Amino acid sequence: MSDSDASAWSNEVRRALQGYAEPLLRQVATRLLRPRNQWPVEELIDRCVAVMDNAPVIDRRIKELPAESRRLLTFIGHSRQPQWRLGSLLELLAGSGHAEGPAPALALLEAGLLFPAPVTTPPGVATNRLKTFEQWLGQGTVTGFGVFTHPAAAARAIGEDLGLPECPGAVPASSVGVRPAAQEADGLEWLLRMSVVWQRVTAASLRQTQQGDLFKRDLERLRDDPLLSSPPAEALAEAPNAALLAFSLARAEGLVKGQDGEFVADRSTRAVAKSLSAALASLFAALPTLETWNPIDGYAPQDAGASPYPAAYLLALLLLAKLPQDAWADPAAVGAWVLARHPYWSAEAVRPSRLTNWMPAFLLGVAYPMRWLQATKSTDGNWLVRLSPLGRWLLGFAAPPPETPTFAQTLLVQPNMEILAYRQGLTPGLIAQLGAFATWKSLGSACTLQLEPESVYRALESGETFESILQTLEQHGMRPTPPAVKDALRTWSNKRERISVYASATLLEFGSPEDLNDALARGLPGVRLSDRLAVVAKESAVDFRHFRLLGSRDYALPPERCVEVEADGVTLTLDAARSDLLLETELPAFAESLPRSSSNGRRQYRLTPASLAAGQAGGWSLPALQTWFEQRTGQGLPPAVHLLVSGADAPPAELRRRLVLEVATEELADGLVQWPETRTFVEHRLGPTTLAVAEEGAAALRAKLESLGLRFESTNSKHESP
Amino acid sequence: MNPPARPNPATRIPVKLYRRVALIQTEDAILAAEILARRKLAADLVGRLTDRVLLVRPGRVDAVIEELQRMGHTPQRIDERD
Numbered sequence: 131m132s133d134s135d136a137s138a139w140s141n142e143v144r145r146a147l148q149g150y151a152e153p154l155l156r157q158v159a160t161r162l163l164r165p166r167n168q169w170p171v172e173e174l175i176d177r178c179v180a181v182m183d184n185a186p187v188i189d190r191r192i193k194e195l196p197a198e199s200r201r202l203l204t205f206i207g208h209s210r211q212p213q214w215r216l217g218s219l220l221e222l223l224a225g226s227g228h229a230e231g232p233a234p235a236l237a238l239l240e241a242g243l244l245f246p247a248p249v250t251t252p253p254g255v256a257t258n259r260l261k262t263f264e265q266w267l268g269q270g271t272v273t274g275f276g277v278f279t280h281p282a283a284a285a286r287a288i289g290e291d292l293g294l295p296e297c298p299g300a301v302p303a304s305s306v307g308v309r310p311a312a313q314e315a316d317g318l319e320w321l322l323r324m325s326v327v328w329q330r331v332t333a334a335s336l337r338q339t340q341q342g343d344l345f346k347r348d349l350e351r352l353r354d355d356p357l358l359s360s361p362p363a364e365a366l367a368e369a370p371n372a373a374l375l376a377f378s379l380a381r382a383e384g385l386v387k388g389q390d391g392e393f394v395a396d397r398s399t400r401a402v403a404k405s406l407s408a409a410l411a412s413l414f415a416a417l418p419t420l421e422t423w424n425p426i427d428g429y430a431p432q433d434a435g436a437s438p439y440p441a442a443y444l445l446a447l448l449l450l451a452k453l454p455q456d457a458w459a460d461p462a463a464v465g466a467w468v469l470a471r472h473p474y475w476s477a478e479a480v481r482p483s484r485l486t487n488w489m490p491a492f493l494l495g496v497a498y499p500m501r502w503l504q505a506t507k508s509t510d511g512n513w514l515v516r517l518s519p520l521g522r523w524l525l526g527f528a529a530p531p532p533e534t535p536t537f538a539q540t541l542l543v544q545p546n547m548e549i550l551a552y553r554q555g556l557t558p559g560l561i562a563q564l565g566a567f568a569t570w571k572s573l574g575s576a577c578t579l580q581l582e583p584e585s586v587y588r589a590l591e592s593g594e595t596f597e598s599i600l601q602t603l604e605q606h607g608m609r610p611t612p613p614a615v616k617d618a619l620r621t622w623s624n625k626r627e628r629i630s631v632y633a634s635a636t637l638l639e640f641g642s643p644e645d646l647n648d649a650l651a652r653g654l655p656g657v658r659l660s661d662r663l664a665v666v667a668k669e670s671a672v673d674f675r676h677f678r679l680l681g682s683r684d685y686a687l688p689p690e691r692c693v694e695v696e697a698d699g700v701t702l703t704l705d706a707a708r709s710d711l712l713l714e715t716e717l718p719a720f721a722e723s724l725p726r727s728s729s730n731g732r733r734q735y736r737l738t739p740a741s742l743a744a745g746q747a748g749g750w751s752l753p754a755l756q757t758w759f760e761q762r763t764g765q766g767l768p769p770a771v772h773l774l775v776s777g778a779d780a781p782p783a784e785l786r787r788r789l790v791l792e793v794a795t796e797e798l799a800d801g802l803v804q805w806p807e808t809r810t811f812v813e814h815r816l817g818p819t820t821l822a823v824a825e826e827g828a829a830a831l832r833a834k835l836e837s838l839g840l841r842f843e844s845t846n847s848k849h850e851s852p
Numbered sequence: 853m854n855p856p857a858r859p860n861p862a863t864r865i866p867v868k869l870y871r872r873v874a875l876i877q878t879e880d881a882i883l884a885a886e887i888l889a890r891r892k893l894a895a896d897l898v899g900r901l902t903d904r905v906l907l908v909r910p911g912r913v914d915a916v917i918e919e920l921q922r923m924g925h926t927p928q929r930i931d932e933r934d
Contacts, residue, residue, distance in 0.1 A: 587926045590926075590928070591928075622926065626926040626928050627928065628879040629883065629887075629925050629926075629928065630876070630877045630927070631875075631876050631908075631913060631916065631920070631927045631928065631929050632874060632876075632877070632930050633874055633913045633929060633930070634872045634873070635872075635873050635874070635875065636869060636872075637870035637873045638867050638870075639867065639868040639869075640865065640867055645867070648865055652865075659877065659904075659905050660901075660902040660905070663902065665873075665875065665877070667931065669871065676864060677866075678864040679868075680867065680868045682868070682870070682871060683869070683871065684872055685873050686871075686872040686910055711901065711907070715898050715907045716899045718899060718900075719899050748894050749891070749894025749895045754895070
């Protein structure tokens with residue numbers, strides 16, 4: 131357990147205790163600390179957290195516990211995983227012959243050596259402080275009965291007798307036969323496959339269903355991946371859905387995480403270089419959390435939350451720890467024992483299909499490639515297993531084994547950009563480094579990777595540099611890196627320098643080039659964009675004591691109205707106080723800057739047929755212009771602009787001569803339109819007092835009007851009476 | 853040891869600040885023109901701030917990077933954490 135791990139779990143203990151109501155907290159603290167004084171709540175919590183690292187006190191408290199509670203804590207200690215589902219812990223107790231129900235766990239909770247696991251509540255939902263542990267058990271559907279202990283406390287419980295029998299199916303070494311040599315995997319198989327998963331998810335994130343599962347298409351993409359579904363080089367039995375086991379392990383190890391409805395690759399974890407023992411110990415500790423995969427069904431997310439396998443895995447490994455020195459065990463016999471005693475498989479209602487002895491698939495297909503086990507073949511050709519030195523250390527039965535020496539020079543970089551990686555020199559750190567900048571092509575006793583522009587670009591995005599990539603190749607290469615490879619790496623790296631995209635930067639506009647020079651000289655961490663503009667990626671790095679703000683504008687907010695449309699509809703006047711760079715950058719795309727500003731000194735632009743045509747060619751469509759005018763001027767597109775943009779698309783216009791009759795009042799016009807004698811001469815009503823009249827009927831209409839006594843004047847001599 | 857000299861407020865440099873701006877800076881003006889001429893990017897680019905700097909429409913950075921990659925470029929994304 132690293133110091134950072136212990137500190138993280140101490141924080142969890144603190145958080146759990148802060149969630150207790152004061153009477154419950156005092157009750158637990160009384161059992162854990164035996165305080166002589168009435169400490170304030172915060173101090174009581176501090177003391178409870180601190181006592182977790184106090185081995186003599188923890189030892190005394192453990193001794194005071196009932197035997198079943200001690201066993202429960204011991205199981206947690208052997209697992210290296212401080213957080214378990216309560217159901218799995220009770221299955222472990224039942225499997226070892228002690229089916230007492232939740233009483234042993236309650237005793238641990240009351241003793242301050244076990245805590246309810248944190249529950250994520252939606253924002254805004256208040257959480258009540260815990261008054262009794264019975265109350266917490268009543269909320270089990272919400273919490274899933276998750277519990278945790280401090281790893282330092284669990285480690286102190288190791289050594290307690292778990293009540294397990296001698297390992298079933300034990301075979302003495304003397305009877306193994308002619309091939310007694312112990313066989314041990316290199317432990318890299320699943321680490322390599324997790325690296326492949328990481329690459330696949332980096333290339334294209336996977337969508338997450340509402341239940342946090344994979345969509346069918348992504349599931350099939352992973353399952354059918356030729357590299358991930360290839361048989362492992364070192365496994366002695368096939369693990370079903372190996373690709374999805376690798377995915378589940380990558381999730382458990384944080385290489386892949388759920389984020390905004392997707393599974394995404396976590397780039398930050400790639401930099402963590404662990405020793406092989408530490409990496410395999412981390413995978414061992416992840417075993418109880420591996421609930422979406424099992425050795426019968428392969429990928430089975432529906433079992434998450436109630437999976438019986440985590441308890442069964444630990445029972446099997448602890449049984450192997452009971453093997454006499456130099457003895458081996460038959461995986462099937464271990465499986466038969468577990469199936470007969472684990473409450474899930476020993477229940478009467480269990481379906482026959484569930485009773486398959488899956489233990490050989492787990493021990494030979496998963497645990498053996500993890501290097502937790504050694505294997506050998508019996509005289510009848512069956513595989514036998516026992517714990518490896520690493521496995522004994524992981525379970526807390528032995529000191530850590532020495533690290534296997536690795537060969538630093540293990541890569542063969544070829545001029546065709548292919549890298550041959552011999553496994554005996556690979557380490558978790560090197561796997562992570564190689565996976566970051568080259569694409570895995572095959573996994574075997576020698577693995578191949580391909581250097582590609584995309585893979586190098588991905589590495590550069592993650593913080594690698596041309597120099598760091600080359601250094602890895604040189605450091606681990608059996609021969610100097612070929613010049614062609616160096617040139618390609620340099621070209622790809624340089625190409626990336628050609629375009630920089632600032633996703634959310636702060637732009638500083640200075641009044642003069644001298645001001646910008648002064649700011650840079652005073653240490654402004656910016657990049658010069660022009661003689662008056664500089665950009666900084668991180669505003670918090672700017673020392674604002676050097677600057678006087680004339681104004682600020684947030685581009686994530688909607689644009690401001692800062693443009694006035696003149697009466698002609700095509701001349702735009704800018705309000706300098708409210709205008710911004712965005713405006714002055716987009717306006718030239720569809721308007722021409724006027725050399726002379728308006729009478730009050732404001733800058734002006736004019737929309738012309740040519741400028742609008744250029745704008746349309748550059749993507750400024752009519753709807754885009756309409757949106758722009760609404761945002762910037764607060765009104766719709768002026769008719770004049772509409773005319774210039776869409777006039778050409780309108781139906782053909784008709785230009786013709788027309789005779790217009792204009793009468794004195796609206797009523798007269800109404801009368802002419804209504805009276806049948808005159809109605810036939812009216813073609814259109816043009817306005818309240820104006821009517822369009824057919825030229826050929828003009829004389830007849832005039833006669834009618836004169837017959838009514840209506841005086842008549844005409845501006846056109848052609849239609850005047852002789 | 854003397855404390856570090858504090859800048860004199862009287863000599864503060866006047867500056868206008870534009871926050872959360874998305875932009876592209878290219879190595880040369882020709883590259884900027886090439887990007888600006890890309891029809892698929894037209895709706896995502898506001899315009900040209902300088903001969904080597906293009907302003908990106910707010911919220912369109914990811915789409916712009918994807919299109920640049922489709923053009924065969926390998927743009928360097930600079931975020932706040934950088």
